[in-house]
Amino acid sequence: MKSRSFTAYLLSGILLCCFLLTGCTSGAQIDQLAIVMGVGIDKGSAPDNYLVTAQIARPSHVRTANEGGAAQGKPYLDIQQEGKGISMAMYEMMRQMSRRAYLAHNEVIVISEDVAAETILPILDYFIRSLEAKFTVDLVIARGTASGLLAADSNLEQMPAKHLQNLLENQVKNASIEEMPLYKFLSDMLSPGIAPTIPIMELYTDETGIQNARVQGAAVFDGGTLAGTLSAEQTRTLQLVRDKVKSGYINLDAFGSYVSLDITHSKTSVTPRVENGRVIAKIRIRQEYILIDTGVQADITTEDAKAQLERLAAMRLIQSVESLLQDTKAQGLDVCGFGQMAYRKYPRQVEALLETWPEQYKALEVEYDVETVITITGSILRPMAPKGGEQ
Amino acid sequence: MIIAGVAAMLIGIAALDLPWLIREKKRRELIVYAICLAAVSAYILLYALDVRFVTSLGLLHRFFEKTLGLHYGGFT
Amino acid sequence: MNAKSRISGLQFFTVTACFLIGTFLRITSITSVLANDAWVSVFTGAVAYLPFLAVFLGLVKRYPGKSLFEINEAVFGAVAGRILSCVYTYFFTMILTTTLLDMANFIVGFIMPGTPITLVLAAFMVSCVYATRKGLEPLARISALLASGACLVLVVNSLLTVANADTRYLFPMFTLPFLRYVQGTHTTISLYFGESIVFLTLLPMLDTKTDIKKPMIASLLFAVVIAFLAVTREILTLGPLLPYVARPSYETMRIIDIETILTRIESIYAFIMISLTFFKACTLLFASASGIAQITRIESPKPILFPFGAFVVVFALQTYPIVGDFLYWSSNVSPFIFTIIEFILPLLTLLAAWTKGFIGSSQRLHVKKGAVRK
Numbered sequence: 001m002k003s004r005s006f007t008a009y010l011l012s013g014i015l016l017c018c019f020l021l022t023g024c025t026s027g028a029q030i031d032q033l034a035i036v037m038g039v040g041i042d043k044g045s046a047p048d049n050y051l052v053t054a055q056i057a058r059p060s061h062v063r064t065a066n067e068g069g070a071a072q073g074k075p076y077l078d079i080q081q082e083g084k085g086i087s088m089a090m091y092e093m094m095r096q097m098s099r100r101a102y103l104a105h106n107e108v109i110v111i112s113e114d115v116a117a118e119t120i121l122p123i124l125d126y127f128i129r130s131l132e133a134k135f136t137v138d139l140v141i142a143r144g145t146a147s148g149l150l151a152a153d154s155n156l157e158q159m160p161a162k163h164l165q166n167l168l169e170n171q172v173k174n175a176s177i178e179e180m181p182l183y184k185f186l187s188d189m190l191s192p193g194i195a196p197t198i199p200i201m202e203l204y205t206d207e208t209g210i211q212n213a214r215v216q217g218a219a220v221f222d223g224g225t226l227a228g229t230l231s232a233e234q235t236r237t238l239q240l241v242r243d244k245v246k247s248g249y250i251n252l253d254a255f256g257s258y259v260s261l262d263i264t265h266s267k268t269s270v271t272p273r274v275e276n277g278r279v280i281a282k283i284r285i286r287q288e289y290i291l292i293d294t295g296v297q298a299d300i301t302t303e304d305a306k307a308q309l310e311r312l313a314a315m316r317l318i319q320s321v322e323s324l325l326q327d328t329k330a331q332g333l334d335v336c337g338f339g340q341m342a343y344r345k346y347p348r349q350v351e352a353l354l355e356t357w358p359e360q361y362k363a364l365e366v367e368y369d370v371e372t373v374i375t376i377t378g379s380i381l382r383p384m385a386p387k388g389g390e391q
Numbered sequence: 392m393i394i395a396g397v398a399a400m401l402i403g404i405a406a407l408d409l410p411w412l413i414r415e416k417k418r419r420e421l422i423v424y425a426i427c428l429a430a431v432s433a434y435i436l437l438y439a440l441d442v443r444f445v446t447s448l449g450l451l452h453r454f455f456e457k458t459l460g461l462h463y464g465g466f467t
Numbered sequence: 468m469n470a471k472s473r474i475s476g477l478q479f480f481t482v483t484a485c486f487l488i489g490t491f492l493r494i495t496s497i498t499s500v501l502a503n504d505a506w507v508s509v510f511t512g513a514v515a516y517l518p519f520l521a522v523f524l525g526l527v528k529r530y531p532g533k534s535l536f537e538i539n540e541a542v543f544g545a546v547a548g549r550i551l552s553c554v555y556t557y558f559f560t561m562i563l564t565t566t567l568l569d570m571a572n573f574i575v576g577f578i579m580p581g582t583p584i585t586l587v588l589a590a591f592m593v594s595c596v597y598a599t600r601k602g603l604e605p606l607a608r609i610s611a612l613l614a615s616g617a618c619l620v621l622v623v624n625s626l627l628t629v630a631n632a633d634t635r636y637l638f639p640m641f642t643l644p645f646l647r648y649v650q651g652t653h654t655t656i657s658l659y660f661g662e663s664i665v666f667l668t669l670l671p672m673l674d675t676k677t678d679i680k681k682p683m684i685a686s687l688l689f690a691v692v693i694a695f696l697a698v699t700r701e702i703l704t705l706g707p708l709l710p711y712v713a714r715p716s717y718e719t720m721r722i723i724d725i726e727t728i729l730t731r732i733e734s735i736y737a738f739i740m741i742s743l744t745f746f747k748a749c750t751l752l753f754a755s756a757s758g759i760a761q762i763t764r765i766e767s768p769k770p771i772l773f774p775f776g777a778f779v780v781v782f783a784l785q786t787y788p789i790v791g792d793f794l795y796w797s798s799n800v801s802p803f804i805f806t807i808i809e810f811i812l813p814l815l816t817l818l819a820a821w822t823k824g825f826i827g828s829s830q831r832l833h834v835k836k837g838a839v840r841k
Contacts, residue, residue: 131577135721183708183722187636190707347639408770419765428773434781446786448561452800461803463650 013230034099035059037076040110040146040163041123044082050115051082053147054101055161058188062158075158079149086126103133107165109182110146110201111139116219116226124224127182136181138168141219141226143202152203152213164213168199171215177235178218189224192354193339195328197238200229212288220333228331230324237320241283241336243268249292252312257295259309261374264288272342274349279342279360284369285317290376299382303349306374313372325366332358473674478607480682480689483666485610486750487690488617489743490659492716493569494698496798502710503636503702504643504690509694511648512655513687519661520687522813524680529820532675535667536761542820549762551812556758558808559665563751564783567591569793570744571783577717578737588780595748596739596776597755600769603672606749613742620739623692624732625700627723636706637699654798657805659694660687664809668754712796716740750777 039051060074079096083089090101109127111120127133142149150160157163171177177199188196197218203211218235220228230238239245245266252259265288272281294300300309328335339357343350353360412420437444447455456462474482498505506531507612530538535555540548579587598606630771639649666683673679701715704722720733757769765771 131580134724135718136724181724183705183718187706187708190711342634344635344638347642351642407773412770417765417770418710418769419763423759423763423765423771424774427771427778431774431777431781434778434785438781438784443784447557447781448564451804452796455803456800459803461800463646463799463802 021167025321032099033102034097035102036106037159038108038110038150038164039103039106040112040142040150041086041115042112042146043114043118046084048084048122049082050086050089051080051147052086052093053078053080053150054090054093055150055159056097056101056185057105057159076134076160078147079202081145086123103127103130106133106137108138108161108168110142110149110164111198112144112146113200113219113226115146116198116221119222119224120221120226124182124186128186133182135183138165139180139182139185139198140164140168141198141200143200143216148203149201149213152211154212160213164201164335167201167213167215171199173247175236175239175248176232176242177215177361178239178242185221188337189221191337191340193334193343193350193357194225194326194337195335196332197230197235197335199235210380220328220335222333225367228328228333230327230335233320234324234327237324238335240266240268240285240317241270241321241324245287250289250313250316252309252316254309254312255300255305257297259291259296259300260293261289261309261313262292264290264375270336270338270341272338272345274342274346277349277353277355278349278365279338280365280367281338281341282293282367283321284371286371286373287313287317289313290374291374301382310372310374313374314370317370317372318368321366321368325364330360331362332361334358334361334364338364474604474607474669474672474677476677476679476682478604478610478747479666479669479673479677479679480685481610481614482603482607482669482750483663483682483686484689485585485614485617485743485746486665487659487663487686488614488693489747490662491690491694491697492740492743493658493797494694494715495713495794496654496658497651498698498701498715499710499794500798501643503638504640504648505651505709506584506637506695506698506702507641507648509691509698511652512660513691514672515652516656516660516687519656519664519810519813520683522817523664523667523697523811524683524821525817526653526681526813527670529817532671532673534669534671534757534761535664536758537671538667538816538820540755540761542816542823544810551816552758552762552813554808555664555668556707556762557566557754559668559751559755559758560779560782562662563664563748563755563779564786565793565797566744566747566751567779568783570741570748571804573717573740574795577714578617578734585780585784588783591745591748592776592780595752596772597744598745599749599753600772602751603753606746610746613746617739617743618693620735621700623699624720624723624735625696627717627725628704630725631722632700632703633706634703636703650798653806656743657802657809658797660690661778661805661809663687664813665750665754667813668757669750684819752779755779779836 009314034054035057036054037057038055040055042053043049044051056077056079058073058075058077061073079093081089081096083092093101109123111123115123119249127137128135140149149164152160152163154160154163157166168177168179172179178197180196180198185198188194197220199215200217200219201213202216203213206209215232217228217232218238219226220230236248243266245263245268248263248266250261250263252261265286267286269284270281271284272279274280291300299305323329324335334340334357339350339354339361343354409424410426482555494505497508501508526535526538530541533541536548536552539551539555542548543551567588571584571591574587575582575584663683663686666679670679697716701719702709704719705712705715708718709715717733717736720736723732752772752775753768756772759771760766760768760774
């Protein structure tokens with residue numbers, strides 16, 4: 001019996017090793033990994049070829065607060081490689097590196113407009129299949145080259161990829177754009193009756209001659225191919241229709257000057273219905289504002305003035321939605337997803353319409369029900385006019 | 392190499408009960424035990440020699456799908 | 468296996484609940500068929516499973532305290548009963564093999580890429596055999612912990628996915644061809660709920676006073692709630708992507724990203740999956756081994772657990788190449804095979820028992836004393 005328990009202990013020891021060591025088979029030390037923070041994809045020299053830029057973090061070069069601005073070299077390294085398909089480029093990239101490219105911390109995938117004009121599906125395919133890459137990685141379309149955008153330095157962030165991601169997040173907070181993570185784009189792309197969008201970023205040179213990145217509208221896709229673009233203003237309006245506006249402001253020309261209103265509450269609902277084989281969408285918008293700034297010297301807190309301002313604000317909202325719809329209807333790109341909404345509500349009636357949705361969308365009728373309310377006029381009761389002026 | 396290691400491990404562990412079974416003269420247990428081990432050894436040998444064959448699961452699959460025609464239209 | 472160890476009614480409930488949750492982690496077979504309507508099949512499957520449950524309970528009522536294998540011999544006699552027991556034993560081995568392969572595939576593919584599958588299978592099996600040798604009662608005790616842990620993880624994760632959830636993904640409802648709903652329901656009964664036939668092999672381990680009706684029904688309701696929550700969460704989070712992804716529960720966790728701090732928590736899913744698969748594998752291993760013990764008339768399955776476990780590992784390795792077809796197999800062909808074993812055979816046994824009861828004396832209902840394993 002004794003020998004049996006000895007054998008049992010011995011075997012348990014061996015087994016324990018088996019359990020603990022199996023994990024080491026594919027193990028990699030952190031100093032053996034090249035942590036990719038951003039990936040840029042440009043067109044290669046041949047069809048199906050991509051020029052892939054991987055921005056790799058160099059943790060030893062990251063400046064800490066104590067070191068201040070000690071120049072040690074850049075805390076990142078951009079490595080470029082061309083290949084047929086993303087995986088080939090990534091494998092080829094390994095030849096230039098002493099470490100394995102590790103995609104688990106990749107924050108952003110920047111795709112150049114040229115590539116998007118053909119198709120972005122093979123690129124997304126690589127990242128969605130990858131077990132390492134994040135499902136929530138942000139997609140960005142670069143006006144110009146993706147590698148150029150990925151090299152845009154920032155005074156606030158040490159890593160350009162992180163800078164791009166923060167820029168996006170900040171714009172999302174302002175309701176200027178909708179962040180488009182990989183899985184969300186694919187969800188939209190697989191849904192009928194909606195043209196998915198991806199934010200566009202571009203480089204611009206400021207007054208001091210430094211190149212900076214900025215968000216400039218959105219790219220609209222049709223089945224994985226870039227089919228149109230939206231201006232910054234149109235992208236903001238799209239956010240309004242999608243009910244993504246949580247804050248923001250509108251600037252109105254009124255009473256011979258300007259009035260700025262801060263949005264404190266915004267709610268949009270779209271109700272589609274089908275009549276005589278056509279989809280009709282009713283857009284209901286309710287916004288509340290506070291007055292934050294005006295150049296008008298007259299008292300605009302009166303009921304009449306307020307009503308006039310509210311009417312102007314409502315008109316502005318309708319105009320901006322109309323402008324967005326006009327442009328997208330011309331291209332047959334249903335960015336707001338009216339087709340999708342109608343299909344979800346009336347699947348049987350709309351299913352047939354979806355087959356020719358771009359054409360149906362051009363004939364889409366939209367009704368508006370807009371309610372705008374100015375709730376507070378700030379912390380003063382009336383404009384502060386100099387003595388002798390209007391009281 | 393891994394196969395050999397695993398085989399040795401499994402057979403080694405399986406031998407844990409052997410002395411007791413022999414001492415207690417548990418014939419039936421020993422026979423079942425021997426059959427199981429023989430099957431394991433045969434499978435390991437075939438696997439190590441890279442001999443692949445259709446398992447009973449595969450045969451069942453074919454029988455139901457091809458012979459009986461019991462399957463859904465391939466929706467996955 | 469300690470003959471003295473007994474499982475109480477509550478423990479039996481946690482055991483069945485754990486088994487069913489473990490089974491529902493492999494939900495791909497219905498999400499790939501029904502996409503955003505997959506939640507329907509949880510309910511239709513549960514309702515359609517009720518006749519199965521009635522047959523199981525009918526058998527248990529007629530032969531209290533006997534295992535499925537003992538019932539077979541009591542009804543059909545030693546030879547035919549053993550043949551039937553062989554079929555069930557093979558069936559349990561088959562589920563055990565596919566369960567192990569699915570888990571090993573997940574570990575090798577997602578958690579520890581590059582690790583040889585042989586090693587994963589062997590290491591996992593050794594721990595299963597070790598636990599099963601200790602008896603099912605300790606396992607039943609940990610099942611309460613596992614079930615509550617799994618529920619907690621599910622609820623917390625569901626709360627974390629709220630930010631990414633979109634209720635509109637549930638629509639449009641019921642737009643798929645009718646056959647798909649039939650297929651989804653059939654798959655749910657046979658692959659998920661129906662596997663609980665394995666509990667009929669545990670009955671001799673139960674406290675004599677235990678009435679299994681209540682725990683079986685309670686665990687069914689529990690599994691319905693858990694499965695509904697899991698499926699709905701996946702539909703709301705993945706939306707149109709759902710039928711495309713290989714492991715919806717895992718991918719749902721990959722999406723969780725709370726302010727970039729709380730992210731990449733999919734390893735929690737892996738932990739729950741491995742623990743529940745371990746539990747399920749132990750139950751199936753016990754069921755298969757006790758089947759062999761009953762057929763070969765050996766006293767206890769304990770000494771053959773290791774060689775049999777080793778056999779399952781090598782059997783799984785030979786079966787491995789068809790795993791590529793696993794999704795096709797599980798949602799297209801296996802529901803038919805499973806229904807025969809999980810429903811038709813027990814139903815025939817019950818009918819035979821009734822007929823026997825009508826025409827024979829009560830003495831004939833009992834098998835020879837030596838044929839029954841105590």
